[in-house]
Amino acid sequence: MYAYTDFDQAFVRERVDAFRDQVARRINGSLTEDEFKPHRLMNGLYLQLHAYMLRVAIPYGTLDGRQMRQLAMIADRWDKGYGHFTTRQNIQFNWPKLADTPAMLDALADVEMHAIQTSGNCIRNVTSDHFAGAAADEIEDPRPTAELIRQWSTDHPEFLYLPRKFKIAVTGSPNDRAAAKAHDIGLRMVRDDIGAPGYEVLVGGGLGRTPMIARVVRAFLPKADLLPYLEAILHVYNLEGRRDNKYKARIKILAHETGIDELRTRIEAAFERIRGDFTAPDPATVARIQGSFAAPDFATDREIPTIADPALRSWVDTNVADHRRADHAMVTVSLKPIGGTPGDATSDQMRALAEIAETYAYDELRISHEQNVVLPHVHRADLPAVYAALREAGLHTANVGLVSDIIACPGMDYCALATARSIPIAQEISTAFEDIRRQRDIGELKIKISGCINACGHHHVGHIGILGLDRAGVETYQITLGGDATETAAIGERTGRGFSYEEIVPAVERLVDAYLEVREDETETFLETYRRVGMTPFKDALYGSEEEVGRAA
Amino acid sequence: MSKPQIVTANNLMDGDVVYLTEDGEWSRRLSEATIALTDQQAKALLAEAQAQPHRLVGPYLTAVEIGDDGRPRPAHFREAFRATGPSNRFHGKQAEL
Numbered sequence: 001m002y003a004y005t006d007f008d009q010a011f012v013r014e015r016v017d018a019f020r021d022q023v024a025r026r027i028n029g030s031l032t033e034d035e036f037k038p039h040r041l042m043n044g045l046y047l048q049l050h051a052y053m054l055r056v057a058i059p060y061g062t063l064d065g066r067q068m069r070q071l072a073m074i075a076d077r078w079d080k081g082y083g084h085f086t087t088r089q090n091i092q093f094n095w096p097k098l099a100d101t102p103a104m105l106d107a108l109a110d111v112e113m114h115a116i117q118t119s120g121n122c123i124r125n126v127t128s129d130h131f132a133g134a135a136a137d138e139i140e141d142p143r144p145t146a147e148l149i150r151q152w153s154t155d156h157p158e159f160l161y162l163p164r165k166f167k168i169a170v171t172g173s174p175n176d177r178a179a180a181k182a183h184d185i186g187l188r189m190v191r192d193d194i195g196a197p198g199y200e201v202l203v204g205g206g207l208g209r210t211p212m213i214a215r216v217v218r219a220f221l222p223k224a225d226l227l228p229y230l231e232a233i234l235h236v237y238n239l240e241g242r243r244d245n246k247y248k249a250r251i252k253i254l255a256h257e258t259g260i261d262e263l264r265t266r267i268e269a270a271f272e273r274i275r276g277d278f279t280a281p282d283p284a285t286v287a288r289i290q291g292s293f294a295a296p297d298f299a300t301d302r303e304i305p306t307i308a309d310p311a312l313r314s315w316v317d318t319n320v321a322d323h324r325r326a327d328h329a330m331v332t333v334s335l336k337p338i339g340g341t342p343g344d345a346t347s348d349q350m351r352a353l354a355e356i357a358e359t360y361a362y363d364e365l366r367i368s369h370e371q372n373v374v375l376p377h378v379h380r381a382d383l384p385a386v387y388a389a390l391r392e393a394g395l396h397t398a399n400v401g402l403v404s405d406i407i408a409c410p411g412m413d414y415c416a417l418a419t420a421r422s423i424p425i426a427q428e429i430s431t432a433f434e435d436i437r438r439q440r441d442i443g444e445l446k447i448k449i450s451g452c453i454n455a456c457g458h459h460h461v462g463h464i465g466i467l468g469l470d471r472a473g474v475e476t477y478q479i480t481l482g483g484d485a486t487e488t489a490a491i492g493e494r495t496g497r498g499f500s501y502e503e504i505v506p507a508v509e510r511l512v513d514a515y516l517e518v519r520e521d522e523t524e525t526f527l528e529t530y531r532r533v534g535m536t537p538f539k540d541a542l543y544g545s546e547e548e549v550g551r552a553a
Numbered sequence: 554m555s556k557p558q559i560v561t562a563n564n565l566m567d568g569d570v571v572y573l574t575e576d577g578e579w580s581r582r583l584s585e586a587t588i589a590l591t592d593q594q595a596k597a598l599l600a601e602a603q604a605q606p607h608r609l610v611g612p613y614l615t616a617v618e619i620g621d622d623g624r625p626r627p628a629h630f631r632e633a634f635r636a637t638g639p640s641n642r643f644h645g646k647q648a649e650l
Contacts, residue, residue: 047568049634051645094644412630413634424640470630
């Protein structure tokens with residue numbers, strides 16, 4: 001874990017003190033809302049549909065038991081006893097009172113956490129692979145890179161008022177679990193001809209109103225050039241990104257309008273100008289960051305029992321992945337109980353996760369962009385005990401990667417921007433597919449739901465994507481198919497007319513039935529089937545009878 | 554004006570949804586909102602709300618239906634959710650009022 005330096009600690013405390021003063025001035029009337037709003041947003045405080053919402057960064061999704069306990073304490077003391085883990089590896093508290101928010105930020109600072117740059121037109125919380133440091137396919141742990149970017153981008157004077165928000169994701173593996181191609185900048189660790197690690201730099205990805213997959217601007221960037229190269233990209237974007245229309249202000253639009261080749265030329269030119277004068281990070285700082293993410297002292301020589309209990313076996317099959325060490329495993333704790341709210345955890349569950357991490361997982365926890373919690377290093381001998389402890393906390397749902405492991409944004413149940421609800425759609429879909437044998441028969445299927453075009457629920461890259469809209473005062477849901485957030489990223493294709501709230505869950509069931517009917521065999525996933533057969537059988541399943549009626553009429 | 558309107562906003566201190574009442578106060582119940590039947594009345598109500606930035610955030614006009622009891626009801630599903638609370642948890646107004 002990265003530990004704050006005195007500088008880090010002083011910086012975060014100063015920000016809390018400044019925010020306390022800003023809140024006081026807003027309350028006593030010295031600041032108008034227009035004056036206060038940029039300050040509260042820069043500190044993660046939104047005003048949502050029913051209340052304020054505090055969005056707290058979990059940098060690159062990594063936290064320890066002490067931090068998770070503090071989040072539980074905050075949930076109990078200043079909120080309603082739960083928190084919502086998001087697709088950007090943040091946690092959101094949905095019910096804070098304005099006057100309490102400085103104390104909440106102080107409590108976060110006590111455990112080296114903050115809410116800085118979780119909103120606003122700045123570089124946001126840098127996200128990463130939730131299996132970082134543990135995955136067998138990793139070239140290098142991406143978190144030192146993510147931490148370096150965090151330090152460089154925090155309060156960067158040139159990049160605090162960009163044309164629009166800016167999101168960076170880093171993956172250390174060829175298998176992209178960080179949705180790098182859906183970010184403004186995606187960094188993918190690769191090796192050059194002589195085996196030295198560096199980055200493939202992707203630019204211009206993003207979901208939202210105009211979804212785009214990032215394109216490569218640099219096939220190989222040496223590690224030492226990372227910060228000046230990022231500075232060059234941001235410099236070009238800051239100068240040339242559109243400020244006349246917020247819907248066209250992201251770098252993906254600049255890339256689209258300029259053309260990726262011309263944009264690359266401008267970035268490379270800026271890089272050449274910058275690199276000579278760029279002050280490289282202090283090697284001691286870089287080494288310290290690198291050292292902060294050293295692997296734990298793995299336990300060895302423990303006997304690994306055979307798993308006989310069918311419930312445990314079922315959970316291991318779905319929620320446990322191979323670690324880079326054969327005697328360890330990566331455990332994904334599903335925050336998607338049947339009928340539950342995707343990404344929500346109660347304070348009791350947070351404390352249970354902290355306890356389990358401290359006891360069995362070298363005190364490491366991760367939050368995935370798929371709104372689950374990961375125990376990245378668990379000795380296989382401890383899997384039965386971990387499962388038992390999770391079961392006691394109601395965290396043992398065995399559905400990771402299956403149809404009920406749904407991403408959903410808060411939607412109109414909380415979000416002021418939403419045009420329809422998403423959480424109850426997720427709840428009803430998971431309930432409709434409650435039978436775990438049916439889920440396992442269906443196999444890997446990623447459903448992602450957004451309650452508005454901003455696409456916080458990543459619907460464009462869901463195998464089945466659902467977008468909630470307001471159509472003439474009625475909640476209406478559009479379906480997209482064939483989206484993919486991984487290294488084979490693709491934007492889903494719209495099926496046709498949308499469905500009402502009452503129609504959408506049966507429509508999803510019809511899609512799944514159609515897949516089961518046309519798949520070649522049990523090993524062909526939904527996405528593979530879609531890519532092989534195309535839209536037609538799925539459209540027929542959704543609209544077939546309508547078209548027949550249309551033809552008859 | 555096609556539909557009657559009311560003024561709603563979020564309370565500064567806790568962000569809760571509030572409605573401008575007939576006596577110029579702010580209620581947490583939509584049913585207690587004062588109703589503007591003309592554009593002129595609506596503009597006057599909104600101006601009254603905008604003059605209280607120290608208490609409120611983001612006041613705006615929203616259309617309502619009028620029930621048999623003469624009280625306003627949400628005309629749009631967004632306002633119905635604002636007047637109730639989230640549907641996944643029994644929190645907000647549905648639990649507190």
